[in-house]
Amino acid sequence: MHHPNSTSLAIVSYRRQHELSQDIQLKKQKISHLSHEITRIKTKNATKELEVWKLEDEVVQLRKLYASVKANIEKLHEYEEDSLRTLDNHYELGCKEIDADLNRKLLSLKERVTREVESRIQEAKAKSAETREALVEDISRLSAELSALKTELELKLKVLQDQSKKQEQSLRQASDVELARLRDSKSQIDATIVSKRAQLKDAQELHEKLESSSNKQLQQKLESLASAYSEKEAGVLEIQRKVQQVKDRLKAAESVVSTQKNLVEKYRQETSWMQQRLPLLEIQRRELHNKLQELKGNIRVFCRVKPAEAASCASFDIPSTEEFNSNGKQVLTISSSTPSSSFSGKDIRSSQYSFEFDKIFDQRCSNSEVFSEIDQLVQSSLDGLNVCVFAYGQTGSGKTWTMSHPEDGMISLSLKRIFCHISDLKEQGWEYSIAGQFVEIYNEQIIDLLSSKTNCKHEIKHDDIKLQTEILNCSTIKLNDENNAIELLTLANANRSTGFTMANSRSSRSHSIFIIKISGLNQKTGQQTEGTLNLVDLAGSERLNVSQARGERLKETQAINKSLSCLADVIYSLSQRQNGLKNALMVHVPYRNSKLTFLLKHSLGGNSKTLMFVNISPLEEHLNETINSLRFAAKVNNTKISS
Numbered sequence: 001m002h003h004p005n006s007t008s009l010a011i012v013s014y015r016r017q018h019e020l021s022q023d024i025q026l027k028k029q030k031i032s033h034l035s036h037e038i039t040r041i042k043t044k045n046a047t048k049e050l051e052v053w054k055l056e057d058e059v060v061q062l063r064k065l066y067a068s069v070k071a072n073i074e075k076l077h078e079y080e081e082d083s084l085r086t087l088d089n090h091y092e093l094g095c096k097e098i099d100a101d102l103n104r105k106l107l108s109l110k111e112r113v114t115r116e117v118e119s120r121i122q123e124a125k126a127k128s129a130e131t132r133e134a135l136v137e138d139i140s141r142l143s144a145e146l147s148a149l150k151t152e153l154e155l156k157l158k159v160l161q162d163q164s165k166k167q168e169q170s171l172r173q174a175s176d177v178e179l180a181r182l183r184d185s186k187s188q189i190d191a192t193i194v195s196k197r198a199q200l201k202d203a204q205e206l207h208e209k210l211e212s213s214s215n216k217q218l219q220q221k222l223e224s225l226a227s228a229y230s231e232k233e234a235g236v237l238e239i240q241r242k243v244q245q246v247k248d249r250l251k252a253a254e255s256v257v258s259t260q261k262n263l264v265e266k267y268r269q270e271t272s273w274m275q276q277r278l279p280l281l282e283i284q285r286r287e288l289h290n291k292l293q294e295l296k297g298n299i300r301v302f303c304r305v306k307p308a309e310a311a312s313c314a315s316f317d318i319p320s321t322e323e324f325n326s327n328g329k330q331v332l333t334i335s336s337s338t339p340s341s342s343f344s345g346k347d348i349r350s351s352q353y354s355f356e357f358d359k360i361f362d363q364r365c366s367n368s369e370v371f372s373e374i375d376q377l378v379q380s381s382l383d384g385l386n387v388c389v390f391a392y393g394q395t396g397s398g399k400t401w402t403m404s405h406p407e408d409g410m411i412s413l414s415l416k417r418i419f420c421h422i423s424d425l426k427e428q429g430w431e432y433s434i435a436g437q438f439v440e441i442y443n444e445q446i447i448d449l450l451s452s453k454t455n456c457k458h459e460i461k462h463d464d465i466k467l468q469t470e471i472l473n474c475s476t477i478k479l480n481d482e483n484n485a486i487e488l489l490t491l492a493n494a495n496r497s498t499g500f501t502m503a504n505s506r507s508s509r510s511h512s513i514f515i516i517k518i519s520g521l522n523q524k525t526g527q528q529t530e531g532t533l534n535l536v537d538l539a540g541s542e543r544l545n546v547s548q549a550r551g552e553r554l555k556e557t558q559a560i561n562k563s564l565s566c567l568a569d570v571i572y573s574l575s576q577r578q579n580g581l582k583n584a585l586m587v588h589v590p591y592r593n594s595k596l597t598f599l600l601k602h603s604l605g606g607n608s609k610t611l612m613f614v615n616i617s618p619l620e621e622h623l624n625e626t627i628n629s630l631r632f633a634a635k636v637n638n639t640k641i642s643s
């Protein structure tokens with residue numbers, strides 16, 4: 001293969017050869033030389049030519065190869081194009097298929113997604129509806145709460161605003177006051193400054209004056225000022241000491257006050273505790289009080305000896321107040337130098353008699369001392385029990401003195417004590433209602449001493465459940481205080497029979513009974529009580545010669561004897577019952593045998609308390625009656641007479 005460059009070179013070199021051959025001719029010297037060169041070049045050229053021929057051959061070969069390669073390439077191209085076309089076709093077909101498949105899938109996916117989306121939308125819609133409802137509820141609830149809160153906040157705000165307004169007002173007032181005070185103090189300070197300045201000026205003038213005065217005067221003044229100063233200092237020290245003393249005293253007083261306060265607080269607590277316990281303690285007190293009265297005896301007999309008026313007294317041996325025998329009784333011994341012929345049985349021959357009593361009051365005892373023994377029975381009547389206090393004895397033995405003395409008789413003192421207890425018990429919630437009746441039993445007839453009506457029949461009615469007694473048509477006066485009671489007693493005394501018998505006033509021939517009805521209600525505990533206190537002044541017990549009595553007097557005498565002996569029988573039977581004798585409940589108590597015992601039925605038996613004063617005269621001449629009275633006492637006291 002011949003390269004174009006090589007070809008041009010060959011042409012150039014041929015031309016040059018040609019030129020050179022022309023030059024050779026022209027330059028023969030150089031030709032030989034150059035001929036070598038040429039020969040060498042020719043050789044080289046031939047080699048080159050050969051190489052060119054080889055190269056041209058190679059080029060031809062290569063061209064052939066190129067052509068075949070090109071043909072192959074073209075074939076390959078064709079094949080490639082065919083393949084590509086086929087592939088394109090396949091691709092197009094595949095693409096179409098894939099497209100179709102994809103479209104299908106897409107469609108189904110679309111449908112599925114659409115369905116899914118729709119269902120989700122439905123669900124979401126449903127949920128959103130629920131949520132919306134809940135939200136609506138929440139919102140309405142919250143708005144209600146909000147409005148409530150708002151109202152509350154508004155109220156609070158208003159209160160705060162009011163408070164702040166008030167505070168602002170008070171602050172403003174305080175600041176105004178403070179400002180005024182500051183202004184005052186400023187003006188005071190200004191005034192002080194002015195006065196101080198004036199003083200300073202004075203002092204300066206004085207100073208100048210002093211400076212101008214002699215040294216001696218100054219010295220004297222200085223000394224006097226020094227002594228005055230030391231005096232003042234001592235005074236100040238004294239004042240400081242006194243102030244310290246006052247402070248110390250104040251401190252001590254404060255500590256005393258705080259101790260007192262603590263004590264007061266302690267007492268207050270104790271008082272409130274006591275007040276709480278008071279109703280319970282009151283119940284216990286009542287129970288204990290009643291037990292004590294029972295231990296003392298539900299039937300008690302006391303003897304009271306009237307003060308001696310004459311010299312001819314029987315010899316009375318009365319024990320001292322504290323002297324009791326082994327039975328817990330006091331023994332009265334009477335000795336007589338001239339035994340009375342009216343004594344019967346063995347007593348006639350005896351000149352010394354002994355009687356047992358629960359208590360004996362001698363001639364010196366006052367009514368108040370006597371009352372101290374029945375005081376507790378008055379308390380029992382306030383506690384809801386029925387109580388009877390009798391005064392028994394011959395005419396003139398001191399029954400009326402004991403029972404009805406206007407100042408310190410048992411009636412007066414009992415009333416005083418009742419009203420006193422009532423006011424004491426008020427603190428514990430007790431309210432009492434007191435009513436009084438005053439009757440007389442004369443010839444077995446009841447006479448209402450609070451009424452001026454005569455010929456009025458008074459029947460006795462018993463309430464066996466409440467253990468209370470009622471006298472029909474009998475006046476009852478409500479007693480609110482002692483004055484009412486005094487009015488009642490005055491009225492009774494005025495109405496009391498003033499008819500005279502042969503020897504005595506009719507009052508001595510009748511039994512007088514002052515009935516005090518006591519009803520209590522405790523507002524705090526609801527407890528109720530109903531008690532009756534009967535204060536009885538019995539008819540004179542002296543024995544009358546029935547055979548000598550005529551008409552009214554005979555009737556009186558029989559009635560008195562009957563009722564007194566019946567009273568003794570009733571009390572005796574009751575004491576037998578209470579002493580727990582065999583078949584005690586079988587013991588008959590003859591209440592009905594007299595008006596007196598029938599009237600006092602519920603105040604004599606059961607849990608009621610009976611007290612009998614046996615009033616006796618110390619006179620020798622009354623010894624018979626005294627012995628009779630003591631016998632009566634012995635019977636009701638269920639004791640034996642020793643002689």
Ligand SMILES: Nc1ncnc2c1ncn2[C@@H]1O[C@H](COP(=O)(O)OP(=O)(O)OP(=O)(O)O)[C@@H](O)[C@H]1O
Nearest residue numbers: 306307394395396397398399400401402508539540
């Ligand atoms: N303890 C006494 N101290 C002083 N004087 C007394 C005492 N007891 C009685 N007397 C006096 O004795 C007199 C008779 O007393 P009183 O009227 O009390 O007796 P009585 O038993 O009530 O008589 P009657 O049955 O007639 O009513 C009165 O004058 C009275 O002053």
